[in-house]
Amino acid sequence: MDFELLGFAVYGTPIALILLFYIRKQRRQQRASVETLEESREAGLLDPVSLHPVINLNKCIGCASCVSACPEMPAHQVLGMVRRKAKLVSPTDCIGHGACKIACPVDAITLVFGTERRGVDIPNVKPNFETNIPGIFIAGELGGMGLIRNAIEQGRQAMECIVEKVGGARDGTLDVVIVGAGPSGIAASLAAKQHQLSFVTLEQDSLGGTVASFPRRKLVMTAPATLPLIGKMKFTETTKETLLAYWQKVVERTHLKISFKERLESINKDGDSFDIVTTRNRYSARAVLLAIGRRGTPRKLGVPGEELSKVTYRLIDPEQYRNLKVLVVGGGDSALESALMISAQPGTTVTLSYRSQAFSRAKKKNRLKLENAKLEGRIEILLESNVQSIGEEYVEIEQKGQLLRIANDAVIISAGGILPTGFLKELGVEVETKYGTA
Secondary structure, three states: OHHHHHHHHHHHHHHHHHHHHHHHHHHHHHHHHHHHHHHHHHOOOOOOOOOEEEEOOOOOOOOOHHHHHOOOOOOOOOEEEEOOEEEEOOHHHOOOOOHHHHHOOOOOEEEEEOOOOOOEEEEOOOOOOEOOOOOEEEOHHHHOOOOHHHHHHHHHHHHHHHHHHHOOOOOOOEEEEEEOOOHHHHHHHHHHHHOOOOEEEEEOOOOOHHHHHOOOOOEEOOOOEEEOOOEEEOOOEEOHHHHHHHHHHHHHHHOOOOEEOOOEEEEEEEOOEEEEEEOOOEEEEEEEEEOOOOOOEEOOOOOOOOOOOOEEOOOOOHHHHOOOEEEEEOOOHHHHHHHHHHHOOOOOEEEEEOOOOOOOOOOHHHHHHHHHHHHOOOEEEEOOEEEEEEOOOEEEEEEOOEEEEEEOOEEEEOOOEEOOHHHHHHHOOOEEEEOOEO
């Protein structure tokens, strides 16, 4: 009997402690998930802006595999556990990676666009990626394919279809203009080069497109992908930085030319070809492949000095602002989070300018963090203010009739984006509104 008690003490106690730790961890996760969900409800942020998961609660076994798989963790808790079931607790932070669906062991997750209350516009494309306008093709995120591996594959396949359509260029007309240098655009450009097409690739920002804008270190690639001229990318899970470095090596190795900081402005039919106008050039091409993101072109302030190199429209790396005087413009979660992350860097001076009287569009936890940062003297808040001009070493801000001149080294404008839907409709591309459908 004594041996039985000793055996229980030796083996049973550790098991009980492990079980207790697991139960407590589950309860902490549950509380955090419920708090995040309540914050989203309070802020009215319950409608996802892109492809997102819908969980079948009858199938869900509560294993939390989807929560762990989400690449947005720990920066944003998109998925959580509520009443032992998976739940989309921060819908507007979901950007459609789709890793949750792959991680689910019981196939309880469906990826859909829109909700019953809020539709999402998706362009209609044929199986060959061509729109209703002959010669204009769409691949990747704009067409609803946010997964990196699938976006790469779509870019490659779309270019194969374009090759069949355009044949060879004539009279100085390009075979194709590729718009976007994200996963889909890179793959399409490599395929165009492989088939010896005449083409140009335009990118309004930097290599990687939407991927380059992610301020997070973890990025899931669900399966190896194949790049034309290169072969298999053997990544299964990698960081954003590693992936961008890999693409840079691909560009150098293949001598791929990409025109960065060149934004598409218009596309017009011109006989058998298209007249394409950008911020820097004019092109004539027999086909156009739109491989752009769904988040659109950053909305600008339209003030003098906004073209300076110190002005950017998203936060990539907070550490680059160490010991600098930074102005953040905007009142949503993106602006508040940017200001907070930068203010945590040593030696920074952060000013947050917002045109309204309160940060009503931001989540409660971000508003509370901002208030604490203000009390600690880490952030100066200028409500009811508007930027008037941006200089090399200063910014001018109007607040309640008073013009403030503030020393400044960098400006981050978080004023949202101009979505590509309007541009597509202007072109005549048919767009379908999805209400919670795949």
